[in-house]
Amino acid sequence: MSTTDFIKQVQNKEIDVVEHTHKVLEEIKKINKEYNYFNTISEELALEQAKSVKKNPKGRLAGLPVSVKDCIVVKGVESRAGSKILSGYKPVFDATVIEKVKAEGAIIIGKTAQDEFGFGGFSVNVGVGMKIPLNPFDKNRACGGSSGGAAGIAQKISFPHIAIGESTGGSIVNPASFCGVVGLCPTYGRVSRYGLMDYANSLDKIGAIGKTVEETAMMLSVISGFDEKDSTSINKPAENYENVVGKIVKNMKIGVIKESLEEGTDKEIKSDIIKAVKGFEELGVKHEEISLPLTMKYGVEAYYLTAMSETSTNLAKFCGMRYGKHEKLEGGFNQYFSKVRSANFGEEAKRRVIIGTFARMAGFRDAYYIKAAQVRTKIIEEYKKAFKKVDCLVSPTMPVVAPKFSEIKKLTPLQNYMMDILTVGPNLAGLPHVTVPCGIKDGMPVGLMLVGNHLMEGKLLQLAAAYEQK
Amino acid sequence: MKVDKDLIEKVASLARLNLTESEIKKFLPQLKDILESFSKIDKADTKGAKPSFQPVELKNRLREDRKGKCLTQEEALSNTEHKKDGYFKGPRAV
Numbered sequence: 192m193s194t195t196d197f198i199k200q201v202q203n204k205e206i207d208v209v210e211h212t213h214k215v216l217e218e219i220k221k222i223n224k225e226y227n228y229f230n231t232i233s234e235e236l237a238l239e240q241a242k243s244v245k246k247n248p249k250g251r252l253a254g255l256p257v258s259v260k261d262c263i264v265v266k267g268v269e270s271r272a273g274s275k276i277l278s279g280y281k282p283v284f285d286a287t288v289i290e291k292v293k294a295e296g297a298i299i300i301g302k303t304a305q306d307e308f309g310f311g312g313f314s315v316n317v318g319v320g321m322k323i324p325l326n327p328f329d330k331n332r333a334c335g336g337s338s339g340g341a342a343g344i345a346q347k348i349s350f351p352h353i354a355i356g357e358s359t360g361g362s363i364v365n366p367a368s369f370c371g372v373v374g375l376c377p378t379y380g381r382v383s384r385y386g387l388m389d390y391a392n393s394l395d396k397i398g399a400i401g402k403t404v405e406e407t408a409m410m411l412s413v414i415s416g417f418d419e420k421d422s423t424s425i426n427k428p429a430e431n432y433e434n435v436v437g438k439i440v441k442n443m444k445i446g447v448i449k450e451s452l453e454e455g456t457d458k459e460i461k462s463d464i465i466k467a468v469k470g471f472e473e474l475g476v477k478h479e480e481i482s483l484p485l486t487m488k489y490g491v492e493a494y495y496l497t498a499m500s501e502t503s504t505n506l507a508k509f510c511g512m513r514y515g516k517h518e519k520l521e522g523g524f525n526q527y528f529s530k531v532r533s534a535n536f537g538e539e540a541k542r543r544v545i546i547g548t549f550a551r552m553a554g555f556r557d558a559y560y561i562k563a564a565q566v567r568t569k570i571i572e573e574y575k576k577a578f579k580k581v582d583c584l585v586s587p588t589m590p591v592v593a594p595k596f597s598e599i600k601k602l603t604p605l606q607n608y609m610m611d612i613l614t615v616g617p618n619l620a621g622l623p624h625v626t627v628p629c630g631i632k633d634g635m636p637v638g639l640m641l642v643g644n645h646l647m648e649g650k651l652l653q654l655a656a657a658y659e660q661k
Numbered sequence: 662m663k664v665d666k667d668l669i670e671k672v673a674s675l676a677r678l679n680l681t682e683s684e685i686k687k688f689l690p691q692l693k694d695i696l697e698s699f700s701k702i703d704k705a706d707t708k709g710a711k712p713s714f715q716p717v718e719l720k721n722r723l724r725e726d727r728k729g730k731c732l733t734q735e736e737a738l739s740n741t742e743h744k745k746d747g748y749f750k751g752p753r754a755v
Contacts, residue, residue, distance in 0.1 A: 283736040379716045393715050423719055492702045503676060513749055514740035520752055525677060527752035533679040541678055542688060548676040564712030566705045571713060605694050621716025645717060
């Protein structure tokens, strides 16, 4: 049953939401034992909401199970951003996106697994003592990250469901691509970040993962819009993106990113992308090759320097004082804070905080942090120039299919970062992007990424849906 | 710039992290590798480019100063293990 049909049936009282929610909870508990997609299953909240939706089945998401990435706060449900340092933290408020989906009748089923604070592309950098989510197609492979649990459950669940994910440098489209589902990351500021635990505040965006483009469009329609509580929220009203599905795309134009099909990208993936471009051609969509030399050359460095610098300040608040993990109050301020942080941050969190602190230190700040911000300006300009010629840019989402855990173990941290080469560009430039499945290699899904200009989610989803339905 | 044990220890202490000997041993070559690679951006031509600290142009936004909903003292303190007389209790300052 499609998600739209499901919601209609709930609204018409043809489905008993409480009974249905029980079934969903049973299934996700079973899946979780095997695949580790949830850090917390919010059974109590889900059933309480189901009862209230049963009485009043209104709302655009009436009765729909929704999973939430762990870094987005849900009132009364342990929210850890995948980190041990937030163990036991039960937020006393809802993030704006949670308020919005609750108001539309969605049922919050749990908090999904992720790399600690979003620090990774494979969801293997989970917090101390937490479990790594496994790829739904092959348990020896990664789900991708950092919204790994979100993408995994979106693929594996048999009931209608939409996941709320979050991306800083590719954390929505990367796992969606590795798990064979659709991931949508909107324009920076399109969706309120209020209640999202920052990884890097000038890069973080909340988005959606689902089985279809329509589902992600449906979620974006609910969660987007101006929010006074987020100072970086774009002052534009929410739009309805759902009607883009099925719209004619003839005479639109896509740009194929030249460098994305050169060395570094798997040959079979390259041929899947070329096939996808031919598919667009059959829909009457024109194409041309677009080169993004600066983005492809310096994107990874500019992204990581920016993200790590911001992280090193954003994570300063985790010090065992007001929430999360506490230790015995001993010693002075610095001794106490250092003790809590050293014992409860994972390895990658420490690595990133150290590099970020270094990049902002007197004497190095101009060469690293400020330089990265200047490169960011140039990258934004490069994309803006491309969008004068085309409606949308396409490339593979990831240069490889989901790697095996044994392969990931052999990668150095730097090699890990380099895997993000195709996704950091749109994230640095704050551009909306979406991934749709476009092929299979070695039994593993391949994703096609479409990138649109700022606030052009409608056009982007229109093209993605046309390709998907072909 | 020399990335060595002293530098890592200095940076870690600024970041309020105590690293163990084995963490330092592990991080040292990794950080050298990463910083060397990141130094590549030095070659990027950014002449005349202003730094971007946001991807979308934003103006300072102010709102009217008015009374709104906020957390109660009890709610604000509900997640801490260290509190006293309705306040957070921190470690010794001096």
